[in-house]
Structures are given as structure tokens and as C-alpha cells.
Amino acid sequence: MNPSPAVTAPVQQGGVQDVAAAARRVVDAIVRAGDAIAAQSGDLATALHGVADRIDLAAPPLAERMTTMWLPVDSRLHNPVNGLENPLAPPLEITEGADGDVAGSVTLGLPYQGPPGHVHGGISALLLDHVLGLANIRAGNSGMTARLALTYHRPLPLFEELSVTGRQASVDGRKIHATGTISADGHVAVSAEGLFVRPRAEPGR
């Protein structure tokens, strides 16, 4: 039997992952500081634009980047959930369960706030869509999200470690069902049922 495809990417020190981590820190600091940085806003904006200009100068043409970033390892590095090279990714730390399930842990700060002190519901959907998708990839049968039904049982706290789980439940032709949860302090706060549809095979493939 083939081993299930890996859904985690290697952690690297000193590369693009460090730059993404620094950018994440900037986002968090801006949201935490709020009006406290109003007096320095001109200087700060100029400095940050300067950093963005340096990075833009080094970036390849978009079409080139769009090709290389979908190589299998790169897609695990740049996605907006556990992609360590993507500053938008919280990032969720993924572990692959021995039983084929996928689990993740993450602690979310103020940039992800919805209700006061709690996680925005759309962020929960993002985490679960991704982890259910990864569980399907691990199971060797994956597809596009066609429907994602979420139940919000209780508010999900910021600043506490959250556990995210996903598992493939069944496969019916091109239709794949997967389920998952997000828990805090051992209590399920959000549960999900997803329908994923494997794209039709292209003619000649």
C-alpha cells in the first residue's frame, strides 16, 4: 500500500518563512496598537512601503510565479492556512494522525477577531475548509469544496490554543464527504460537514 501523501511542509530557518513570520508580526502589532501609532503613522507607512518596494523588485513575473508555486511542495508552503511562506496563514500547525486523520493547532490573535475576544466565523470556515481538504488529500481522494456546512456551537476564544481536526467520512463516485471540528479547552466550538467533488477527468487524460 502506498503511504498517504504528506500534507505538511518542511520548516526552514532563515529563509522566506522568516520573512513571512516577520510580516505576520507586523500585522498583529498594527492591530494591537491601533491609535497608539497614529503619531508615527507617516514614518511607519513609508518604512513599510520601502520594504514592499524591495520585495516587489525581486519578485518574478506573476505568470512565472503562478506556475512554480503549484509544484507539490510549494503549494504546501504558500497556502493561506498552514503555508509557512504566506504571511496571511495564521499559520495552522498540521500533524498527520496515524489513522489518516489530519489535526492542527493554532492560537489566533487580534487580526482574526470577530465578536469581542473571539474568532471571526469566516476564519473558522477557512480553517475547516482547508483541514477537510487536507484530510481528503491524505486519504488519496480529493476534490473541490462544493458545500461546507458549519455549526457554531459556542464562541471560539482568541489567545488560546485551538485544536482543528478533519477526516474523510465517505466517497461516492466523484463525491467525497469529510467532517471536522475546532475545539478549545476540550470543547467542540465549531463542527463542519463538507462535500467535495473530484473534477471530471479531462478528455485524453
Ligand SMILES: CCCCCCCCCC(=O)SCCNC(=O)CCNC(=O)[C@H](O)C(C)(C)COP(=O)(O)OP(=O)(O)OC[C@H]1O[C@@H](n2cnc3c(N)ncnc32)[C@H](O)[C@@H]1OP(=O)(O)O
Ligand atoms: C496544501 C494544498 C491545500 C489543499 C487543501 C485545500 C482545500 C481547499 C478547497 C477549496 O477551497 S476549493 C475552492 C472552493 N471551491 C470551489 O471553487 C468550487 C467551485 N465549484 C466547482 O468548481 C464545481 O461546482 C464543482 C467542481 C464543485 C462541481 O462541478 P461538476 O460540474 O464537476 O459537478 P456536477 O454537476 O457534475 O455534479 C457532480 C455531483 O456532485 C453534486 N454536486 C455538485 N456541486 C454540488 C453542490 N454545490 N452541492 C451539492 N451537490 C453538488 C451533483 O449534484 C452531482 O451529484 P450526483 O452525481 O449524485 O448527481
